[in-house]
Amino acid sequence: MKRFLLSAFALMLPILNFSQQTTSEKIDQIFKDYTGWFVEAIFYEIPFSEQYRIPWVLIVLIGGALFFTVYFKFINITGFKTALWVVKGKYEDIEKHGVDKLYGDDIHDEKADILQTLRDESADGEVSHFQALTAALSATVGLGNIAGVAVALSIGGPGATFWMIVAGILGMASKFAECTLGVKYRDVGEDGTVYGGPMYYLSKGLKEKKVAGLGKVLAVLFAIFVIGGSFGGGNMFQANQAAAQFIQLFDLQSVDNAGMYFGIVMAFLVAIVIIGGIKRIAKVTEKVVPFMAGIYVLAALIILAANYTKIGAAFSLIFEGAFSGLGIAGGLVGVMIQGIRRGAFSNEAGVGSAAIAHSAVRTKYPASEGIVALLEPFVDTVVICTMTALVIIITNFDGQFMEYGVEIKEGVELTATAFNEVIPNFSIILTIAVILFAFSTMISWSYYGMQGWKYLFGKGKTTDLVYKLLFLFFVVVGSSISLGAVIDFSDAMIFAMVVPNIIGVILLTPVVRKELKRYMSAINRKRDAIEDGAIDFKDEM
Template sequence: MNPLHDTIFNFLKVFDSLVWGPPLLILLVGTGLYLTVRLGFIQIRYLPLALRYVFGGKKDADSNGSGDVSSFAALCTALSATIGTGNIVGVATAIKLGGPGALFWMWLAALLGMATKYAECLLAVKYRETDSNGQIIGGPMYYIEKGVGSKWLAKLFALFAVGVACFGIGTFPQANAIVDAAHLSFNVPKEITVVILTVLVATVTLGGIKSISSVASTVVPLMAGFYIIACVSVLASNYDAIPQAVNLVIESAFTGHAATGGFVGAGIMLAIQSGIARGVFSNESGLGSAPIAAAAAQTDSCVRQGLISMTGTFFDTVIICTMTGLTLIVTGAWSSDFAGAAMTTHAFAEGLHSSYYGPLMVSIGLMFFAFTTILGWNYYGERCITYLFGVKAILPYKIFFLVLIAGGAFMQLDMIWVIADIVNGLMAIPNLIGLVVLRHVVIAETQAFFSQLKQEKENSQPVSAL
């Protein structure tokens, strides 16, 4: 090994542990808890209404509002970046480190994160603008500059977000995952996969938000449905173990868990830290990425789009991460010697009693999840580059992004993952400051919306006969 590489890698790991240490986790959870209480548990009380807005069709659409794409397409664009390898690898990592109890703390992170995502996406629509190309542009950089009044903090967020898009989650890990999955499962040479992947990404992303959202609106529901069906197949064949698995999750969340098989054993604090950190990493609530997509939605109501956007955390963590977690537990894969994607692959092989179809399902899921993550983060990076340098920088950015995708398949990922983790965490800090400062705006907009909704409902009630 290269001594310099080892020294830099060890330094980055220490810095990563500092960034994602207790202060940031407390800030993330604390912001979510505060918003949950002050908004009257909006993520629970109004989840049915939010889901109706997502799936209600034309009756509940708000297509007359200004914006580039439909609210559903904006949600799918955000989900394309959110639902990714974290749902497969991240859950396995959390449970490996913190035991089954980590899944419970992922649920808690999701519950509080829904309020955070509601607030940040509400602000994104409220403070959005139109760029010189006539496209809607918004996100934390705009509500930090216009609402908080801090341009340097807004630029800092945009800079970190471009770093994540180009040198973190948006490129290298995803390209590498696709190339490896195609090679292992279908024996496709890496060079061929790289060419096909680069052409596909170019074809979609050069068309801008409308092209990306169009692909995301089709692929995201299909890929999520495919993966959920695969998980349900495993759970159905092990249905008798589900009650015990749920009981184990809740019990170990508050008691920790002793070592079992290849599992090293975990205390309560490790379960909490790994569960919350991986949960936030998966659903990205509070990091400030989803608001960039939400800003493009066709809507005249920032609250309505906030409600729609918060369902992204529900779909990502409460549904998909739960499916992965229960699959790992009921099959016993969580206590094996495997880790990461290998653990999930082992779970599907055991659960489906097939050493071929189980791993194949995981590989297909990984490939689709990784591809859509590339698309979503390409758009996030584009909007941040536009904020920093104007529309003239969009084409050079897209070309540079494609070069990174082509080269990402052949890079060593140990340092890349750590850098991605660091920049991802740094993104959250300016965004959370913005949310805390603008909390009264969120509360006022929410109260006004539901007051008007209540009044409209009362006015539509038929007057009872005397």
């Protein structure tokens, strides 16, 4: 299949060349004429006064996150330590084989399986907790962390950072709920392939609630939206920004079709990965995500270490600006909106996309992956976005390259300028980071879109091939031409996913709570066994 897919993609190059020659402005205008209404509807801003307006989809995202935080008794805080233990593998035995099989009897049965000899064959799933986490992170950690933060600060000032962190912490509860459901209601094929995500917990979960018709409608809507989002925001936008950064760095503006050539190379690399499905995607992301995030965070730490005397002042600006909003358009509410908007849009908590990746995990307890998933907004927003914000604030103390309250358009360039203040020529490293971020986002979103595609059109090799060819085609298109309206539409598709997803997750919160109680009981039973001396604690570390 690999050879056929690459050959078929090669035959599409003449079409891609035609796309390069076609006037992008015409395509852009035609698309805007037909889809502008949808974009305006999704990102419609509710006016609360003459000074500020709030996108309704943001209210849904944050409102849902607040509800989940309270309903699950602040799981985003109380479950954090457990999440770290789960990723480390401390409870891997009960997740593979079930706590009843391992610790259900007080009297040892000599004929029973010995703990050390149990094989990894009884738990459904294709990837580990860590692989599922990195696959989901690869789709969210990206240009939003680099460019989006700079844009938010330019409008809302340093105070936006505080509300960005708040949005990240609240989003942890949303990720927990939706990813628990993703595992709970997933389908597992005869060959062990997992099919999961909101499409399945909306249809199957709401059927259990005696509202099968509503569940089916919401599932189909979500599938349509995730496919559109995978082609646009999860593909073309990423390819476009990576190509632009690459062309600018090496001054290739005068080279004919430079974007298309970049896109072809990128599409080839993406093809190699996505042909192997979630297992290969997970193997790549578990290496790429820690590497790219590590480089970026390390660079930020170097800058903070070089300016350690300014860190206290930076946090003072953040807290002062968070509750005053002085000198910023929209005042205090304007600062809150910018920070919460960036945090919510960056980590995609409540969108439902991550539940697709997390549903492929190997475990018998759905809540185990929900707990792991709550780490995602923390890493994406609380850590990486905050690092970016601190670097910009510290290097811009004298206002040398940005005036707060004046919106900027090119966030990547501003972030590069901030890093270059301390690390000369960091823009080269940043370009590599942007390309890696874009690459990892594309391969993860290809899996998301594929799952939606399979839900609508069936599971089979032909179905897979058609989607993958289309996805690779749009990688090159995105790299080659400017499609502002197409990107706006695809972004709208991604955030349209919020509507069916939040409705379904709220209706299914009792199921999530039941699964959480079941998993925590299993953990407690294992802890009791350790305390009673039934197993060696050192073996479980």
